[in-house]
Amino acid sequence: MTVVLTQPLTAGAFAPFGDVLEAAGDPTMQINQDMCERFHDRAKLDFGNGRAGISIFRSKTRSLPYQLDMVERHPMGSQAFIPMSQHPFLIIVASDKAGVPTNPLAFISDKGQAINLHKGTWHGVLTPLNKPGVFAVIDRIGEGNNLEEYYFDTPYQIEIG
Amino acid sequence: MTVVLTQPLTAGAFAPFGDVLEAAGDPTMQINQDMCERFHDRAKLDFGNGRAGISIFRSKTRSLPYQLDMVERHPMGSQAFIPMSQHPFLIIVASDKAGVPTNPLAFISDKGQAINLHKGTWHGVLTPLNKPGVFAVIDRIGEGNNLEEYYFDTPYQIEIG
Numbered sequence: 334m335t336v337v338l339t340q341p342l343t344a345g346a347f348a349p350f351g352d353v354l355e356a357a358g359d360p361t362m363q364i365n366q367d368m369c370e371r372f373h374d375r376a377k378l379d380f381g382n383g384r385a386g387i388s389i390f391r392s393k394t395r396s397l398p399y400q401l402d403m404v405e406r407h408p409m410g411s412q413a414f415i416p417m418s419q420h421p422f423l424i425i426v427a428s429d430k431a432g433v434p435t436n437p438l439a440f441i442s443d444k445g446q447a448i449n450l451h452k453g454t455w456h457g458v459l460t461p462l463n464k465p466g467v468f469a470v471i472d473r474i475g476e477g478n479n480l481e482e483y484y485f486d487t488p489y490q491i492e493i494g
Numbered sequence: 495m496t497v498v499l500t501q502p503l504t505a506g507a508f509a510p511f512g513d514v515l516e517a518a519g520d521p522t523m524q525i526n527q528d529m530c531e532r533f534h535d536r537a538k539l540d541f542g543n544g545r546a547g548i549s550i551f552r553s554k555t556r557s558l559p560y561q562l563d564m565v566e567r568h569p570m571g572s573q574a575f576i577p578m579s580q581h582p583f584l585i586i587v588a589s590d591k592a593g594v595p596t597n598p599l600a601f602i603s604d605k606g607q608a609i610n611l612h613k614g615t616w617h618g619v620l621t622p623l624n625k626p627g628v629f630a631v632i633d634r635i636g637e638g639n640n641l642e643e644y645y646f647d648t649p650y651q652i653e654i655g
Contacts, residue, residue: 356552356628365619369553369627374635376548385546387537387574387610387632391517392530413548415630417606418580445578445628449548458526467517467606469576471548471632474535 338494342440354447376449383475410473413449425457499655503601515608537610544636562650571634574610586618
């Protein structure tokens with residue numbers, strides 16, 4: 334079983350897969366009479382022929398080491414996960430090689446970080462590490478099969494890096 | 495100065511102004527091999543001739559009693575506020591009477607609640623009550639003047655109800 338070590342979630346390392354959404358660096362603008370910083374339009378959203386929707390996910394928690402049996406992807410749209418608590422969560426993504434997920438990577442977010450997965454990115458299911466495991470999810474609402482799943486012949490083991 | 499007492503944020507009381515987004519009631523479906531509940535597509539989004547964007551807001555905190563000098567509205571799109579912490583926040587909305595905001599109401603969210611303001615709804619600026627005051631905001635990205643502000647002749651005082 335191949336071991337994958339977690340790494341901190343940074344915008345640079347995550348860039349091939351999606352966007353890190355956080356109040357980091359210089360804000361784009363000050364609003365509300367300088368009471369509020371706006372970090373503007375930070376996600377590459379793509380809902381194809383569908384539309385944007387906001388859903389709430391409440392997931393059971395997981396722990397490390399974590400056995401990765403499968404990944405999935407949404408070929409028709411991007412998918413953002415916004416934690417509604419200040420807890421880190423585990424994010425697993427993988428590259429695509431001719432339709433097969435390869436070289437999975439595991440990130441652990443810092444509190445205050447959300448992510449947006451670009452359209453068609455292979456990823457593990459939602460894996461919060463702490464209760465309550467509640468996230469707002471911005472993804473595509475529309476007709477068509479927007480889910481592909483891939484089960485690995487041999488699971489990966491995700492361990493703290 | 496007119497006093498407005500805060501009330502708990504409930505979907506019913508908030509319905510004329512927007513949606514309450516939370517993991518409440520029965521989930522729409524179970525996903526991820528029954529590890530996750532999905533409360534599906536809970537916001538009435540409308541971005542007009544623009545598109546959806548995700549921005550991060552980091553606001554200074556406020557406290558009660560709070561003096562309400564002004565409200566604003568976005569005539570071209572809805573605006574959702576998702577707290578990235580488990581803190582309640584203050585939400586002020588007002589009805590519209592021929593282009594003038596009237597009868598302001600004040601809600602205090604419970605932890606785990608987010609909101610989506612329907613297009614054109616008069617509302618107060620973002621008023622978190624606790625640090626860090628970080629929210630993900632899903633609103634319209636596009637050209638045109640999407641901000642109207644209204645300053646009251648006499649401020650309102652928002653007090654704990």
